[in-house]
Amino acid sequence: MGVAIAGLTADARTLVKHIRTEALEHEFTYSTKIQAGRLASELADMLQRCTQSYVRRPYGVGLLIAVWDATGSHLIEISPRLIKIYMTCII
Numbered sequence: 001m002g003v004a005i006a007g008l009t010a011d012a013r014t015l016v017k018h019i020r021t022e023a024l025e026h027e028f029t030y031s032t033k034i035q036a037g038r039l040a041s042e043l044a045d046m047l048q049r050c051t052q053s054y055v056r057r058p059y060g061v062g063l064l065i066a067v068w069d070a071t072g073s074h075l076i077e078i079s080p081r082l083i084k085i086y087m088t089c090i091i
Contacts, residue, residue, distance in 0.1 A: 001068075007061030007080060015063060018046055036067040036074035043078060 003019070005012035022042050026034040043063075050056040058080060065076040 002066045004064040004066075005061055006064075008059075009061075011059040011061040012063065015043065015046070015059060015061065019043060019065075033069055035071060036065075036069050036076060039067065040065070040076045040078070047078065 001019075001023070003012075003016055019039065019042075022039065023034045026032075026038075043065075047059055051058055060080055062080055063076075063078045065078070067074045067076065
């Protein structure tokens, strides 16, 4: 898995830490690697949760995540506008 960021570095560190935690929890629980689609959904849910209350500000970072899993290679783009784009790549 590889991540490229554009925006606030502190927000990116927080999101990457969340991605790592989710992937490790999934691996320890199910003894398999997490699929890219599930990882993207978990991250998009986390980004959406912070906009549900007035206390938290939205994350100011865009992520481009490249994942290779059992189903192939995937490219996931998550923007600060909470738009998730999920692409399957053919190599």
